[in-house]
Amino acid sequence: MTDMLETIRDDCIRGRRAELLRAVNLALASGIGAETVMTQALIPAMSVVGERYSTGEYFLAEMMLGARAMSEAMQLLEPHLAQGTYETKARVVLGTVAGDYHDIGKNIVGMMLQGGGYEVVDLGVDVSPQSFVEAIAREKPRLVLMSALLTLTMEGMRATVQALVGAGVRERVVVGIGGAPLTQNFADEIGADFYAADAHDCVVKCNQLLHSGA
């Protein structure tokens, strides 16, 4: 079993999707549970991918290969996971704020969060404060993550936090922000819970906050 899980981890880290899917099918056929494959192989593999991207060892293409392989492996596992007791770590609502149409950073964060064991609801781009409020009521997430690439649009994050406060839902969620012009100071200023420097940092901070009972 250890060898099979090691193979799955290695194929996922290297983004070898065909080999990964074969290895996952083999593991399932051998009686290894889907939850074991997720928690002991795929999620640790994506953590390695994220670290390598964070340190600059992996560039965007390698990171996306790993994330795609993981995503396809998860599709194989989902029917099996649904039959068992596996639960994702938490549900995350994710979006690029109003007036901003950049999505690549948000998409990378979404992929890494899925790889990190989260359920991601992607609201897309140009998401108004009201849309975030409605998504909280509808999806009941634990985390709300906002992306902005421009100085022009980052004020939309402040407006969104204010909207969450106004709607009485701020205390229900952990709010994180990310994007090129942002800093932890800005996060503190607008009342967000954290700023993440990149996708891997976001996953790490989400894990830390959940672990601390936030």
Place this chain on the structure above:
Amino acid sequence: MAALNLGQPDRVPWVENDIEEVLQIQLMGGRTNYTPGELCRVLGMDGFGYHFPTGAAGVAGQALQTSKSVKEAFYFPKRITFDFVPPWIAEMGVEPGGRTFIKKGLLVDRASLELFDEFLPDPDHPARYEQVAKWIEQYREDYAVFARIRLGTASTIESMGLGVFSLMLYDDPDLVKEIHRRFSEWTVRVVENLNKLAFDFYWANDDHADTKMPWVNLGMYEEFLYPFQKMVADAIKKPWAFHSDGNLVPILDGLLKLGMNAIHPIQPAAMDIGKIKAQYGSRVCIIGNIDLDYTLTLGTPQQVDGEVKERIEVAGKDGGYIISSANSLTDYCKIENVRAMAKAVKKYGTYQGAR
């Protein structure tokens, strides 16, 4: 031009890759029909390119690309422009303020290669060159005039979508190369025509990176991007500047083999202009990098003044430096900060001993 050639002129020149039209109109006191030279005099700039409202309402966005009639718009420009960039082969959206943006790249597989015929104008059609030649003659005065072009990389990445591009480097590398080749060959034809016009230099706009790092490593850059960029670089017969946002350090040695005269903008959040000047300043002119994330957009005139002074001290030593914003002057820059930049460049930009 002295600075582009690594010389030290009498003062630090100021040129911008773009000044968004809405900001131009503000700077011109609400007027929409003014010459590029009038705008340069208001700010104290030394050159121009990009596009101007020409009596109409200001419009933002890359080369005024709309989702329709890209060929007609290219052949017969209705506004003063010096741009020769290819259209994105993409589904475009329009923001409420009129700015266009890319919704989705359309070059996603081999079948989509047929879209090149649909989108790319004939690079040898004479109309745009004839019109722009007239505008150069009419508006040049004593200013340096530049044409904006692309080497093909930005066109490839944006027309595929960064995600598709990244995955196709592994799934179908020949497709990526074919797409880049077609964009670069188009620009080669454009540049061969531009070389006959009276432009002083070219400004090639091709984003390669985000704040963290380039989207490809050096090996991928050398295999997938450099050969096609080199085709364009070899066709260029005038000085030229290279623009990319983000952290280029991991691939900068590869990029510099293209032989550009200048690099822009040395985005402050991604690269240190002092280190770049120290390491590369003897090889290439530095253009940049008054901050847009905060200083020009959220800061104060005093902060702008301080940053201009500091940049000139750090990057202007011994010439080979042109001051600019850290990308372009956008319509969300504070007008008082842009005016403060103009004052500060004039105040601090004279080289010692030069009068």
